[in-house]
Amino acid sequence: MATIAPPASRDELVRRPNVPSADNRLPGVRDYEQVDHDVIATLGFSWGWLISLGAAVFCLAIGALAWTYQIHEGLGAAGYQPPTMWGVYIVTFVFWVGIGHAGTLISAILYLFRAGFRTTIYRAAEAMTVFAVMTAGLFPILHLGRPWKFFWLIPYPNWRLIWPNPKSPLVWDVFAILTYLTVSATFFYVGLVPDIAVLRDKETNPVRKRIFAALALGWRNSDREWRHFTRAYLFLAAFATPLVLSVHSVVSFDFAMALTPGWHATIFPPYFVAGAIFSGIGMVFTILIPLRKLFKLEHIITINDLDAAAKLCLFTSMVVGLAYLTEFQVAWMSGNKVEQEYFWNRVFGQWAWAAWIMLICNMVMPLSLFSQKLRRNTTWLFIFSIFVNIGMWFERFVIVIPSLSHEFEPWQWGGYHPTWVDYAILLGSFGWFFMWFLLFIRQLPVMAISEVKEIIRPKMRHRHDTTHDLNALTIDPTLTAGDD
Amino acid sequence: MQGVLGAFAEIDSTVHAIEDLKKQNFSDITVFTPTPRHEFEDVLDAPTSGVRRFTLAGGLLGLSFGYWIPIWISDYWPLVVGGKPVASWIPYTIIGFELMVLFGSLSTVFGMFALSRIPRLTMTVGYDPRFSHGDYGIWVVAGPDRATEAADVLRKHGALEVRNER
Numbered sequence: 001m002a003t004i005a006p007p008a009s010r011d012e013l014v015r016r017p018n019v020p021s022a023d024n025r026l027p028g029v030r031d032y033e034q035v036d037h038d039v040i041a042t043l044g045f046s047w048g049w050l051i052s053l054g055a056a057v058f059c060l061a062i063g064a065l066a067w068t069y070q071i072h073e074g075l076g077a078a079g080y081q082p083p084t085m086w087g088v089y090i091v092t093f094v095f096w097v098g099i100g101h102a103g104t105l106i107s108a109i110l111y112l113f114r115a116g117f118r119t120t121i122y123r124a125a126e127a128m129t130v131f132a133v134m135t136a137g138l139f140p141i142l143h144l145g146r147p148w149k150f151f152w153l154i155p156y157p158n159w160r161l162i163w164p165n166p167k168s169p170l171v172w173d174v175f176a177i178l179t180y181l182t183v184s185a186t187f188f189y190v191g192l193v194p195d196i197a198v199l200r201d202k203e204t205n206p207v208r209k210r211i212f213a214a215l216a217l218g219w220r221n222s223d224r225e226w227r228h229f230t231r232a233y234l235f236l237a238a239f240a241t242p243l244v245l246s247v248h249s250v251v252s253f254d255f256a257m258a259l260t261p262g263w264h265a266t267i268f269p270p271y272f273v274a275g276a277i278f279s280g281i282g283m284v285f286t287i288l289i290p291l292r293k294l295f296k297l298e299h300i301i302t303i304n305d306l307d308a309a310a311k312l313c314l315f316t317s318m319v320v321g322l323a324y325l326t327e328f329q330v331a332w333m334s335g336n337k338v339e340q341e342y343f344w345n346r347v348f349g350q351w352a353w354a355a356w357i358m359l360i361c362n363m364v365m366p367l368s369l370f371s372q373k374l375r376r377n378t379t380w381l382f383i384f385s386i387f388v389n390i391g392m393w394f395e396r397f398v399i400v401i402p403s404l405s406h407e408f409e410p411w412q413w414g415g416y417h418p419t420w421v422d423y424a425i426l427l428g429s430f431g432w433f434f435m436w437f438l439l440f441i442r443q444l445p446v447m448a449i450s451e452v453k454e455i456i457r458p459k460m461r462h463r464h465d466t467t468h469d470l471n472a473l474t475i476d477p478t479l480t481a482g483d484d
Numbered sequence: 485m486q487g488v489l490g491a492f493a494e495i496d497s498t499v500h501a502i503e504d505l506k507k508q509n510f511s512d513i514t515v516f517t518p519t520p521r522h523e524f525e526d527v528l529d530a531p532t533s534g535v536r537r538f539t540l541a542g543g544l545l546g547l548s549f550g551y552w553i554p555i556w557i558s559d560y561w562p563l564v565v566g567g568k569p570v571a572s573w574i575p576y577t578i579i580g581f582e583l584m585v586l587f588g589s590l591s592t593v594f595g596m597f598a599l600s601r602i603p604r605l606t607m608t609v610g611y612d613p614r615f616s617h618g619d620y621g622i623w624v625v626a627g628p629d630r631a632t633e634a635a636d637v638l639r640k641h642g643a644l645e646v647r648n649e650r
Contacts, residue, residue, distance in 0.1 A: 032518055032618035155553055163561055166554030167575050175550075175582040183589045190593055194616075198518075201613035217597075218604025220611045223528055225600040226520040231533035232596035236589055243585045250578060453519040459618075461494040461642055 025455070026120075028299025032453050035300075036198060039445045039452070042295040043199075049442060056434040063428010066421045067142060075145050079419040083412045084404045086143075088422035091396040092429055093139035095279070096132045097177070097251055098272070098392065101244055102280020103129025104184055106309075107191070108240035111233075117308035119455060120301045123448045124291065124441075125284050126188045131436040132283070133181045135429050140173070142425060169253040176250040183243055187236045193219050194229070194450040248276045255399065261342040262403040265330065271323035275395060278316035278362070281309055282388030287437065289382040291446065300452060303376050310375040313388070317366030320395075324363065338408055350415070351402040358398050361391020486650040487512075487625040489610050490638030495523060498620040501641035502527045505624055510634055514610060516621035535595040542591025543584045550583030551576055610649055619644065 029035060070077045079087055103125040110118040141150045153174045155163055164171045197219040200212035219225060249269035256268035285306070292301045331343040347355045365387050374380045405414050440446075492498040498515070502524070505513055515524050551573070558571040597603065610623030622643075626634040635646045 036617050155557060161560075163557040166557055166579060167572060172575070172578045172582075175579050179582040179586040182586060186589055186593055190596070198616045201616045217602045218606070219602060220604070221516045221518060221615050223515040223517065223524050223530065225602065226517065227525070227530055228533045228535050228596045228599045230520050231535045232592050235535065235539045235592045239585045239589045239592070242581075246578070246581060246585075250582075450519045454521075458495040458521070459493050461497045 026300060026302065026452070028302075029452075029456055031459065032456060035449055035452050035456060036202065038297065038300060039447050039449050040199065040202060042297070042446050043442060043444075045442075046294075048294065049438060053435065053438045056431045056438060059427050059431025060435055061428075061431070063425045063431060066424030066428065070142075070421050070425075071147065077419060077421045078425075079417055079422050081414065081416070083407060083414050084401060084416040086400050086404055087416060088397075088418045088426055089139045089143040091393065091400050092426055093136050093143070094251055094272075094396040094400075095393045096136035096139070096429065096433070097180075097248065098276035098279045098396075099283045100129040100132035100136065100180070100184070100280065101248060101273070101276035102282075102284050103127070103132070104187075104240050104244040105277050105280065106284070107187065108237040108244065111237045112241060115308070116455075117305040119451050120305050120447055121284065121288060121309065122451075123191070124288055124446050125280075126184070126191065127437060127440050127446075128280075128283060128287060129184045130181070130188050131433050131440070132280075133177065133184060134436065135433045137177055137181060138429070138432070169250065169257045172250045173254060176247045180243060180247045183236070183240055187240055190229075190233065190236065191448060192444060193217060194221065195445045195448060197221065198449050199445070245273055248272045255403075260403045260407060261338045262327075262346070262399070265327065267323055267326055267330070271320070271327075274316050274319035274323065275362075275392060278313060278320050278366075279388060279392035279395075281313040281316065282385045282392065284309065285313075285381050285385035286389060289378050289385070291441070293378070295446070297447070300447060303378070306378065306381060307372070307375045310369050310381060314366055314369040314375075317362060317369075321363040321366075324359065342403065342406055345406050346398060346402050350405070351398060354394050354398050354401075358391055358394040361387045362395060365391070485610075485625060486627060486631070486648075487610060487623055488631050488634040488638065489612065489647055489649050490622045490624075490635075490643035491612060491614060491645045492620045492622070492641070492643055493618070494642065495521065495620060497642045498622060499523050499527050501622055501638055501643070504637045504641065505622070505634065508633065508637060510624050510626065510630070510637075512625035514623040516611065516615035516623070518616055518618060518620075534599055535592055538595025538598075539588050539592045542594075543588030545591070546587025547580050547584040549587065550580035553583075554579050623649075 029038075078089070103122075106118050106125040107122040107129075110122070141147045144150055153164055153171060155166070155171075164174075193216060196212050197216040200209060200216045203209040203212055249272065252268035252272035255263040256265060258264060288301065289306075292298060328343055331339040334340070345351065347359075365384060368374050368380070368384065374384075401416050405416055407413070490501065492501065498517075502513060502515065506527075513528070515528065517524060554576040555571045555573075562570045564570060610621075612619075612621060615621045622638060624634045624638075631648055635648070638646045
């Protein structure tokens with residue numbers, strides 16, 4: 001919420017900008033009606049959308065066929081061979097959980113930090129979170145020999161009187177991922193309710209109007225509703241913030257709790273969290289930049305917002321880079337021969353190709369973002385984001401595979417060769433993710449209408465103190481220049 | 485319920501109309517706004533939302549449940565390893581924390597729904613679709629004896645439309 005017009009009885013105006021308006025200006029948007037019009041226009045049909053959806057469903061079908069084959073043939077179809085019994089599925093599980101983290105960071109953590117640039121991009125990022133966690137949740141099940149027994153990990157009363165071991169990180173994972181999926185989906189839906197009410201009131205098709213009316217829950221934009229909504233939203237953000245840190249920490253415990261070389265390190269939780277946020281912002285760029293171009297939303301998702309997100313990406317890449325180097329330093333200083341040999345093998349041995357892809361994509365390429373010109377070049381940001389996605393997938397590959405294929409004794413040394421089933425299911429996961437995302441952008445607003453309106457100056461009948469007038473603030477011309 | 489509904493295009497007119505209505509002792513006022521704004525919070529002087537109580541209760545319930553489940557499981561199926569305690573509270577803090585967040589979040593949303601009185605099956609009186617787009621609305625509960633007085637205040641401050649509803 002923001003204050004421009006004071007009650008007439010007050011002599012002094014106290015300007016209290018909050019999240020949507022803080023440090024954010026949209027000179028290209030005139031009024032509330034334009035926000036409605038421009039955002040609702042994104043729901044229109046386009047052939048590009050349909051072709052993209054068709055491609056996503058095709059990829060998903062390939063993945064589904066591969067999984068069917070794997071269920072029929074057994075897990076041997078998936079390239080597992082002793083000692084490497086975790087492969088592409090666990091790598092991809094960690095990758096997708098990580099992708100989800102940027103959405104919560106942008107929607108919840110930046111909300112608490114009053115970062116105004118989140119306002120125009122958080123809805124797409126939040127949707128990305130929900131769909132990425134839905135995708136990630138499939139992989140532990142795909143990784144099971146008998147996937148239909150996955151619910152054995154949940155502690156429910158059963159006639160066998162058998163319970164999972166609550167000291168196992170795999171059980172913590174179940175709690176963490178299910179909580180994360182539930183809370184992020186709830187946070188996403190709660191934020192959508194006022195915007196669905198806008199769609200309900202604008203819709204002319206009676207069937208869609210009824211669906212929107214049901215989803216809007218009878219929202220009327222009354223002061224009572226907003227009062228409880230804003231408070232609930234704040235608490236949800238406050239819960240989501242430590243949750244996002246805990247979830248990837250718990251995922252890192254899957255590795256760090258084991259005595260395997262390369263895994264058993266206390267640095268893992270912060271290292272994983274930073275990597276997750278870095279990869280997630282990469283995916284935000286991958287999604288948002290074409291979306292912004294396709295729907296002509298350059299005046300709402302401004303270059304300043306992308307610039308700010310790029311700075312965040314640069315910062316997290318440096319944290320990740322520091323973690324990579326610290327791992328080597330710890331191995332070197334430990335005097336532990338197994339650990340040292342493992343890290344040597346990682347960069348100069350068997351897995352050097354994967355490690356160098358990781359290091360170049362995640363440590364070297366992000367340095368380009370020190371250049372303001374490149375941060376404000378959407379073509380470069382898009383290309384860069386693809387490399388981030390590749391680099392972060394390989395980071396997880398480098399964590400999982402080299403450790404398992406090079407443990408303490410020579411008989412525990414081996415290789416790993418993913419099969420076509422692994423690649424098909426990896427492709428299918430992208431199909432699954434993009435299918436949900438494309439369905440979302442066609443049905444629901446890809447930007448938070450009510451929050452974007454908070455940035456716009458409301459209509460005024462009388463002139464008020466212009467020192468508090470948002471339109472009267474000077475906008476630095478360099479901040480709006482340099483797009484594309 | 486009977487009252488008067490006024491629609492405004494400008495935020496300052498809406499704020500001034502509310503002030504005038506309050507001066508004339510109209511106490512049951514509802515404001516409709518496409519986006520939350522501090523001006524209305526200030527002029528309505530509404531109490532702080534009670535959602536926090538739901539959050540606290542849900543969080544504490546989730547935390548207790550999150551510790552209780554693994555402790556109960558461990559005691560039910562005791563596997564003593566190296567003479568260490570069967571129930572170990574440190575790893576169970578993870579489950580406790582996750583369930584605190586889960587229950588706390590869900591009860592926050594439940595609290596918001598309950599206090600905002602949603603889901604609502606009908607829009608009831610005193611709502612106009614324009615309030616979700618760009619206009620502001622004031623709904624004043626007023627009997628037939630005071631309806632004209634309320635409508636006059638709304639018109640004086642530049643309401644685009646004033647209508648009686650019941």
